[in-house]
Amino acid sequence: MDIIGDVKRNITSLEKLKDALDQIDSDNVDLEMFKKYTIERSIADYNQKLEKMTYKKFPHRCELCQQWIEELEPEQKSIMICQTCRVNLPKTMTTNEIEPLWGLHVGKIKQDIDNHLLDDFIDAGLIWKSGRYWLIHELVMQKHYERKLGYKRGS
Numbered sequence: 004m005d006i007i008g009d010v011k012r013n014i015t016s017l018e019k020l021k022d023a024l025d026q027i028d029s030d031n032v033d034l035e036m037f038k039k040y041t042i043e044r045s046i047a048d049y050n051q052k053l054e055k056m057t058y059k060k061f062p063h064r065c066e067l068c069q070q071w072i073e074e075l076e077p078e079q080k081s082i083m084i085c086q087t088c089r090v091n092l093p094k095t096m097t098t099n100e101i102e103p104l105w106g107l108h109v110g111k112i113k114q115d116i117d118n119h120l121l122d123d124f125i126d127a128g129l130i131w132k133s134g135r136y137w138l139i140h141e142l143v144m145q146k147h148y149e150r151k152l153g154y155k156r157g158s
């Protein structure tokens with residue numbers, strides 16, 4: 004029994020029915036209500052069902068952000084991390100590493116933190132303290148030091 008195929012066929016036939024009804028030029032309120040509340044709702048329900056069934060087939064979630072990972076890679080991995088998290092993780096550096104990259108003098112970020120210039124970024128979780136080091140996400144450099152103050156990242 005092909006349940007997913009059945010659901011797909013149901014969606015297709017409902018969409019055909021809706022198209023056919025759309026062709027009828029009528030001011031009939033009942034017909035409009037039928038289209039909106041019966042047909043469109045059924046299509047939405049079936050689509051939701053289809054989505055759930057597809058997830059069952061690919062039950063992989065990013066272990067960091069808990070998002071479903073849609074594209075299934077052929078080999079099973081013991082730790083699944085999504086592309087977005089993979090791209091974002093290495094963008095966090097210590098102040099010592101990131102300051103020379105952006106042409107800031109050593110200690111500048113620490114000084115700005117002490118002067119409460121970066122409180123919004125700390126609140127947003129883009130700057131945090133780990134032991135005696137401050138960790139800075141690259142977005143802070145782009146939004147604050149580049150766009151606001153004109154620093155540029157060197158190569």
Ligand SMILES: [Zn+2]
Binds near residue numbers: 067069087
């Ligand atoms: Zn993720």
